[in-house]
Amino acid sequence: MDPGRTDKRxxxxxxxxxxxxxxxxxxxxxxxxxxxxxxxxPLTGRRLAEAGGVTDGIEGAIVVRDTPxxxxxTVADRVILDGRDMAxxxxxxxxRSGWLTIKVSRRVAxxx
Numbered sequence: 001m002d003p004g005r006t007d008k009r010x011x012x013x014x015x016x017x018x019x020x021x022x023x024x025x026x027x028x029x030x031x032x033x034x035x036x037x038x039x040x041x042p043l044t045g046r047r048l049a050e051a052g053g054v055t056d057g058i059e060g061a062i063v064v065r066d067t068p069x070x071x072x073x074t075v076a077d078r079v080i081l082d083g084r085d086m087a088x089x090x091x092x093x094x095x096r097s098g099w100l101t102i103k104v105s106r107r108v109a110x111x112x
Contacts, residue, residue, distance in 0.1 A: 006037040010062060011080040012073060030078055034069055038062040040081065041101075059089075059105045066094040079104060 012033040017026040042060040062081065064070050073091045080086070081104070089103040 005039040006063070006065075008038045008040050008062070008081060009035060010038045010064070011035045012070075013078040013080065013085075015076065033077070036064055036067075036070070038064045038081070043103075059103070061101050061103050063099050063101050066098050066100050070100050073102070 012035075013030040014033050015028050016031050018029055018031075019026055040060060040062055062079065071094050073088060075088050075091060077088050077091075078085055079088060079102075084106065086104040087107045089105050089107075091102050092100060094100060
């Protein structure tokens with residue numbers, strides 16, 4: 001992959017436990033992990049009914065450099081791409097090419 005094609009700034013996010021304001025228990029919410037440059041490859045677009053509403057089911061892949069931080073990503077994480085919150089559908093094991101191709105979609109976050 002040509003590094004010049006990584007023209008999208010993305011932010012990876014992970015769900016963490018945050019203490020409730022009342023001091024009793026915790027909430028789980030997504031917090032920023034790290035930003036990085038990525039290339040966007042759209043695959044399909046469809047409309048889905050999820051969580052009582054209709055959402056665009058945009059699917060595609062982002063290509064990022066294979067680094068220790070990107071190798072730590074899981075399907076429980078999220079990514080912000082062009083202001084859109086997207087789910088990681090697959091995170092492959094790193095290979096010798098130096099790049100990771102991560103499939104993403106606009107599905108609603110799961111409870112993991």
